[in-house]
Amino acid sequence: MNYPEFRPPAERAAVIDLAAIRHNVRHLAHVVSPARVMAVVKADAYGHGAVETARAAVEAGAAWLGVAHISEALALRAAGVTEPVLAWLHTRNAEFGEAIRANVDLGVSGWDLDAVVAAARELEMPARVHLKIDTGLGRNGCPEDLWEAFVGRALAYQEEGLLRVVGIFSHFAVADEPHRPETDEQLRKFREAVAVAEDAGVDREVRHIANTPGALSRPDAHFDLVRIGLGMYGLSPFAGQTSAELGLRPAMSLKTTIAACKEVPAGQGVSYGLHYRTKEPTTLALIPLGYADGIPRVATGAPVQVDGQTYPVVGRIAMDQMVIDLHRTGIAGTADSFEGREVVLFGGEGQPSVDEWASAAGSINYEIITRISGRVQRVYVDSAADDDASAPPIALEAAPGAQDAEGEQAQAVQAK
Known part of the structure; x- marks a missing residue:
């Protein structure tokens, strides 16, 4: 006779409400539409469990998944997750070949471009890459003065059939402080970098720079794709504003x-x-x-x-x-x-x-x-409170001077 497995109650538990994750993804997808959503599930989905969170996010409409390390992307693939995944933080020991074999997109901004190409050449399989420009955060990302040459190298490799330039991206530094002018400057630099790449012949699929605070306060930064991390887990990135005021549920x-x-x-x-x-x-x-x-x-x-x-x-x-x-x-x-x-x-x-x-x-x-x-x-x-899939978007007031992609003044709804 087969007996059901006995599972005692957890002595200590982080209880994760998957309905809350789905609600948050749908809500943020509404806010940033027509841009698509990348659900960031790095660091085991901020402690929530990467595989379970990724599946819930995809169910709610996330088009992409984002991780820091290739190992995190490979774990998703091993669990049967097939959606596009981007990994963007690499070391010299990164498993570039395994990533290419698993159809994992790779963020590159310097030495890693040549390492990715070497793995692609060995596999005789092209890599999918997103070129990263440093617009002001000062971490990884190609410096502005090297950008044109970097794009040229990537296109040369693309001509050889060793890679496909899928995206261009960057990372905000102070979007969680919506009225700081540095975000305007980062957006200006990002648009210029995109223009340089497109003029050189890059036929990209996606441009992305906005994180959760950028999604909520800078509609001019949505472009084609928005990376949501903290907001997907139902927390506010802004001092003085609660999750509820932003229409989010802690998961x-x-x-x-x-x-x-x-x-x-x-x-x-x-x-x-x-x-x-x-x-x-x-x-x-x-x-x-x-x-x-x-x-x-x-x-x-x-x-x-x-x-x-x-x-x-x-x-x-x-x-x-x-x-x-x-x-x-x-x-x-x-x-x-x-x-x-x-x-x-x-x-x-x-x-x-x-x-x-x-x-x-x-x-x-x-x-x-x-x-x-x-x-x-x-x-x-999975709570029964998952009943407001069409809740209207709530966002911060747009920062002064915020411009949309066509240069018009962006508008946002002031959170109540």
Whole structure:
């Protein structure tokens, strides 16, 4: 007799709502239409699970997938994902041949062009490449003064049948601060670079520079394709604006249960360094998540929700655990004890937010979700709240001077 597999409840879980991911992709696709969407699933989809997230994003209309490393792209291919995938960050040990064989597009901006061509020559199979221009971020990307020659080299290789120039792209530096003028300058440089490439004979399929903040605040930057990362996971890239104000739903909720409760007297020190001492007799609750699970060690004071009530973390966060002060007595060891009750560190509506944890850690919401470690089980759900596929777009007011691709003043809807 075959028995169903027994799967105990997760002790620690990052609960991923695939309906939220689909909602966010559809919403952002509406915002950037007629441009298409590239769903960025690098870093295991910002901790959400690359394969599951990629499939949900494609179901919602994402036309492309984006990763940093070739190994991430190959893992998608191994899982049966067939949509176009772009990988753009390479080292000398990158598996260019395997990428070409798996039909993975490659971002190139310097030495990597020749390395990709060498692999293509050996395989006798052309590579698909996106040429990257550095418009101001100062990381990878071809410098402006070398761009014309770089494009010429790529076209020469294309004439040999060793590659196909599929796209031209760049990366914004300050689009999450919509009123900074550097974005205008980056767009000017990008348009000039595209013009140089097209004049030289590049017949590209896609131009892309906008990330999530660019998608929401710079309609003039949408071009043919927009790369959405943080927004797909339902988080806001803008200081002072919430996910809900942007029409997004957080997809990850981080949960566990209380491991133990203990009655302590006034003056009890808590955790390493004893930087917190109880002011009166109280009950301390032990939360079995710590920095080995990706929780920032410095995030003392961050919110933890139990039974709908929020408590700050007290004392130093340790490798495997943290403590909250319940500010009541007479419950440990009784029928009303808190052992086993669900704990939510962050999540969606009505729960503490990732942004609150980022603030407590002196960091950003990107880092909080991405660093949740593999020790925390990913649990996938599909909520029934996926019912507003046609929600109207919500975006920031366009930055002053923002121009669309034809040079007309861009318009956007002010988020409420």
